Amino acid sequence: MTKQSVLVEEQFHTTRLDKLLTTLNPEESRSQIQSWIKDGLVQVNGKKAKTNYRCQQGDFIEWEIPEEEVFELKPESMDLDIRYEDEHLLVVNKPKGMVVHPAAGHSDGTLVNGLIAHTELSDINGDFRPGIVHRLDKDTSGLMVVAKTNDAHEKLATMLRERNVKRQYQAIVHGEIEHELGTIEAPISRDPSDRKRMAVVDHGKEAITHFRVHERFPNYTHVVCDLETGRTHQIRVHFKYIGFPIVGDPKYGQRKTLDTEGQALHARRLEFNHPITSEKIIVTADAPAIFKETLKEIDRRP
Secondary structure (H helix, E strand, C coil): CEEEEEECCHHHCCCEHHHHHHHHCCCCCHHHHHHHHHCCCEEECCEECCCCCECCCCCEEEEEECCCCCCCCCCCCCCCCEEEECCCEEEEEECCCCCCCCECCECCCCHHHHHHHHCCCCCCCCCCCCCECCCCCCCCEEEEEEECCHHHHHHHHHHHHCCCCEEEEEEEEECCCCCCEEEEECCEEEECCEEEEEEECCCCECCEEEEEEEEEECCEEEEEEEECCCCCCHHHHHHHHCCCCECCCCCCCCCCCCCCCCCCEEEEEEEEECCCCCCEEEEECCCCHHHHHHHHHHHHCC
């Protein structure tokens, strides 16, 4: 690690600690700085401090910059659940608990590690996200389309941007939704109070989720959702916003929830015209066993 320090001058008196360090480390994001503070890598006058600490003139601040994790993307043989494949693209059913591509803390065992062992992929998104046109969260299972060629990748990205790819999900939420059908139209952006979360925010990016009730249970509802837009954590944020958070969601859900190994959310259907041949492609995948077991469990409850 690289250690740095500074003596707080008058101009930074009463400045928040995370804001000051972001100013002094312009190459780092504020959320990254906040993680350093939470991890105990920052000390003020020899003691740990909180991110919202107001610096005082004369404070001595020391911080350690973690060395960036260096890793090599290596092919890993995996038993991938590929639902459609040709020379241009493939559709894979990603299991719950699998990270899509390598990043800090997840250098191997990702979907991309398995995909590059299986086939050649487009290189538009760089060395560590080859072929990835859209993503699913680690604990969201289901269907993803992956590009093998740059031509297919560019056209798929345009199709997604222009909303010409139909993506359908199913989820289990807390509470009983009264309406059979609904549309949640609420803009989404980074949560101003926590940059690691998304939230409904004025002047955020347009976000639209359509849903219908598939089945009701006491205190729970099984819903089917159609994405009109595809913002980060969109379904999770939208259902929290309307008061029906997704079961098992560690980031946006209730503290007291069912143990579903992460959010009960599954990408069940993809429909699009093939970017090269224009053939209609429709792919479906059943929800994983833990999703079905959760439905059985809540159905047995009085």
